[in-house]
Amino acid sequence: MSLNSIFQYFVPKDKKVFFPLFEQAATNVKQMAEVLVEAVNSKNDADRQEAFKQIDKLENKGDDLTHQIYLELGKNFITPFDREDIHALATAIDDVADYIQGSANRMLLYNIEEYTEPICKLSELILQGSIDLEKAVRELKDLKNVRNIADSCIRINSVENQADYVFDRAVADLFLYEKDAMRLIKYKEILAALETATDMCEDAANVMESILVKNA
Amino acid sequence: MSLNSIFQYFVPKDKKVFFPLFEQAATNVKQMAEVLVEAVNSKNDADRQEAFKQIDKLENKGDDLTHQIYLELGKNFITPFDREDIHALATAIDDVADYIQGSANRMLLYNIEEYTEPICKLSELILQGSIDLEKAVRELKDLKNVRNIADSCIRINSVENQADYVFDRAVADLFLYEKDAMRLIKYKEILAALETATDMCEDAANVMESILVKNA
């Protein structure tokens, strides 16, 4: 038994501070993913610009939440999990938000004309991953349903595998069918940013799995 | 002395569970690297396709081993090292396997015609790194030969440095001699995936070094 676990029997846990912040951060990421899916499926350029702006706003909100978690970590004597894990989870959720915004930003900056099928598919996978991320985070507060958290983490891993596959296939197709090297590079960069957002979901899942391992 | 080390004098260690799994995972990576070297040196396209299929199979086997380690972590009260280190080492070994398979997958998907010298050289370096990875993992079980583990880790670091150099040189040559931008991108991507496999070996070495530091 880790000393951490022994301590759990003696100390009260300050759950009221951290869990609401984590839940808000995870919900924020899910909303970003929803807006991303809207943006890439939008038939209307003005709507899409609007969606990209909303993603920027949500990302700022996410930054504030992450910062609040760090501040609470500094103030709180007792934390529900290891301080390192709280730090790592907050960072991982923030990374998902960063890559969603980074992908949206590239689409905007590179001024792409066509929102291709792999772009839409990867955005959809990010949303799936974010839904499970939020689910898992909500279960962390009581660890009553460890099975549910583990299942969400497994699904997030599967989403990341699918995203890898979509990315690889899409890049192979670019090499086969895209004749303009510039366009090929642009699309490859955007697809890579989207795919990395699912990697960051997986990182968050890995932190949660490691929290389960220590607190099981 | 860390509390972890104090505890080591009181608790039996469940070495029988974890070490065989780690050894199998490391041997599996070494086999993947051997098949990769065969594939890139193959003069026969059918043989190469066969090798790529075998890499996929071994990668699946590696995934199962990683999953088993995670499951055991959940079940086992006592672990030979910190649970976090066991988790991190299993993940790092799995990452090496992922990048070997990812490299092979790109070669297949991008349908490259020529297996160039830097591709063969980087594959060879991955194999060297994997051989030392396996050696070091096999020594973990008793920590009698800490020097051997440290030496393997140093060699893995040196392999990663050499791979960096081969990669940089190869990309510079592509810029000098390759006139087709598409081909340049393809080869650069494949070389990058191969080089990253050696980075992941180094990550595994870093985890082992940190295990040594804590358990010395």
Add this chain to the structure above:
Amino acid sequence: MSLNSIFQYFVPKDKKVFFPLFEQAATNVKQMAEVLVEAVNSKNDADRQEAFKQIDKLENKGDDLTHQIYLELGKNFITPFDREDIHALATAIDDVADYIQGSANRMLLYNIEEYTEPICKLSELILQGSIDLEKAVRELKDLKNVRNIADSCIRINSVENQADYVFDRAVADLFLYEKDAMRLIKYKEILAALETATDMCEDAANVMESILVKNA
């Protein structure tokens, strides 16, 4: 209170060994960044070659310092912070050095003709980040001015954000104005290496923040 903190009241700390090494490593990174800024702003090719050579030398010196920290970790019974954090901080500082040298190396290998504004701007940001990195590292030894360390870490985060923005904007401009795909790829790679150096500064800042969290 973490057990780590309890122990702090009982054990003397071997600060005399680690802090000078960390300070030398951070100063070394700052010097590399200074030489990088000189190199990219140099009007004279011979001076620039000289600067690149000096970066290589400093990187070697940094490697030695990192290695010494690892060795001390193995020898020292008592460490001022968690051994893992010492290992992680040494690695992060080494990573900044690696990416500065990697950027310089690419500029040299790809034989670029023009040191563009974004290259100079990113080099300047690396220098700013390195200055704060050194400042923060120097404050670690007594943790009297926790606020100063936290402020440096916040500034390093801001530098990383600015570098992201410069990188994104520069790559968008390449897509707009650069007609030669090869040149576009070259510059994109160099900008990416420079931007990653600021990511590594942020990693180092994250480790220091996590040290603060544990030792506050």
